[in-house]
Amino acid sequence: MNSTHPETDDDLLMAMRSGDEQAFVTLYRKRQAALYRFAQHMSGSTSVAEDVTQEVFLALIRDGCGYDPERGTLSGYLFGIARKLVLRHLERGRSDVALETEGEESGWPQLAVIDDPMADLTWREGIDALRRAVHALPRRYREVVVLCDLEEVDYADAALVLNCPIGTVRSRLHRARALLLEKLNQERSPRPAMGTLRPVRCLS
Amino acid sequence: MNCQEFREFAFDAPETVAHLQDCPSCAAWRQRQDSLIASLRAMAAESQHVGAPANLEAKLVAAFRTHGGTVAPVRAPRMWAPVATWFAAAAAVVAVAFVLSNQHVPQPVPHRNPPAIVESAMIEGDDSPFNSADFIPLPNAQQLAPNEDVNLVRVEVPRSTMIVLGYDVSAERASEPVEAEVVLGPDGLARAVRFLE
Numbered sequence: 137m138n139s140t141h142p143e144t145d146d147d148l149l150m151a152m153r154s155g156d157e158q159a160f161v162t163l164y165r166k167r168q169a170a171l172y173r174f175a176q177h178m179s180g181s182t183s184v185a186e187d188v189t190q191e192v193f194l195a196l197i198r199d200g201c202g203y204d205p206e207r208g209t210l211s212g213y214l215f216g217i218a219r220k221l222v223l224r225h226l227e228r229g230r231s232d233v234a235l236e237t238e239g240e241e242s243g244w245p246q247l248a249v250i251d252d253p254m255a256d257l258t259w260r261e262g263i264d265a266l267r268r269a270v271h272a273l274p275r276r277y278r279e280v281v282v283l284c285d286l287e288e289v290d291y292a293d294a295a296l297v298l299n300c301p302i303g304t305v306r307s308r309l310h311r312a313r314a315l316l317l318e319k320l321n322q323e324r325s326p327r328p329a330m331g332t333l334r335p336v337r338c339l340s
Numbered sequence: 341m342n343c344q345e346f347r348e349f350a351f352d353a354p355e356t357v358a359h360l361q362d363c364p365s366c367a368a369w370r371q372r373q374d375s376l377i378a379s380l381r382a383m384a385a386e387s388q389h390v391g392a393p394a395n396l397e398a399k400l401v402a403a404f405r406t407h408g409g410t411v412a413p414v415r416a417p418r419m420w421a422p423v424a425t426w427f428a429a430a431a432a433v434v435a436v437a438f439v440l441s442n443q444h445v446p447q448p449v450p451h452r453n454p455p456a457i458v459e460s461a462m463i464e465g466d467d468s469p470f471n472s473a474d475f476i477p478l479p480n481a482q483q484l485a486p487n488e489d490v491n492l493v494r495v496e497v498p499r500s501t502m503i504v505l506g507y508d509v510s511a512e513r514a515s516e517p518v519e520a521e522v523v524l525g526p527d528g529l530a531r532a533v534r535f536l537e
Binding site for chain 2: 149152157161163165168169171172173176185186189190193194197198259262263266267270281283285287288310313316317320
């Protein structure tokens with residue numbers, strides 16, 4: 137980063153709004169990767185992620201004044217735009233996963249998992265299994281895991297991005313982690329699906 | 341604190357240490373949570389290098405330059421009157437100033453039928469609206485045909501413009517503004533004027 141430019145996002149935004157191209161480039165380089173990854177995790181598509189990242193920064197170029205520092209950080213504001221764009225893509229493509237019908241507060245998470253599902257997997261297997269499990273989460277749980285656990289957005293910013301109270305962020309994260317453990321446990325010891333069972337005749 | 345409270349609301353709060361010591365089930369649950377979070381962080385670390393393609397930066401910089409670097413949005417001010425009215429008013433001022441600046445002798449005021457929009461401003465019962473309602477046809481302006489569509493706009497002109505139409509204006513007040521209503525013909529040119537003072 138160019139040392140002649142201020143470091144904070146707000147300073148960069150101010151410099152950018154006064155026409156400083158280098159400030160815009162610095163801000164872009166600082167924030168684009170997290171936004172791209174968020175969009176990719178949420179959509180499962182690199183092209184959507186690229187489109188979303190581009191649209192976020194175009195929105196910042198066009199509507200720089202929409203950001204209010206008193207309501208949250210610039211990073212949270214950008215994630216909020218990215219989320220809306222991703223949801224628009226998902227609604228357009230109907231590419232969200234099934235489990236949405238589950239109630240958000242659908243009870244106490246299953247506690248039958250005794251062992252650590254990650255324990256007897258290799259590191260690579262574990263990461264791949266976890267990635268699949270994250271992608272299979274219902275959207276409202278996936279986004280909170282991606283924000284808080286993968287991109288390490290704090291709860292206050294996540295609440296701003298998701299437009300919900302902090303308590304809801306915590307409860308969704310709690311539920312999301314429980315679902316992840318369930319999915320990982322199922323993957324480790326999968327039960328045969330009905331379609332894979334062969335019919336047999338009872339001879340007794 | 342029971343197990344449900346611990347797991348739902350306080351699993352990452354420091355005051356839960358005592359509960360963990362007393363509850364092996366929650367301690368195991370907490371261990372799984374920690375393992376999961378560590379795995380998620382490992383997954384995040386593995387994809388730290390992932391980002392938007394390099395050509396996107398060039399595209400966005402080009403977009404930034406297109407905006408001239410001044411990226412603060414320009415919001416349209418709320419106007420109480422339509423833009424066309426302002427445009428017509430500006431045109432009227434120019435037209436009145438142009439016509440009056442080329443005339444030094446007031447012309448006789450012809451009697452004609454008033455345009456509909458002017459009619460409403462007339463004094464009731466008066467048959468010569470341009471005289472009675474103080475609408476003065478502008479010198480050399482095209483005459484209005486009966487029932488011709490016209491527009492009436494209110495403008496501010498220098499008081500000195502009243503002199504050429506026969507009004508007495510003191511030299512000290514010549515530069516003061518005065519409100520006037522101007523009748524615009526369908527071609528947008530000023531036809532008549534009346535001063536509101």
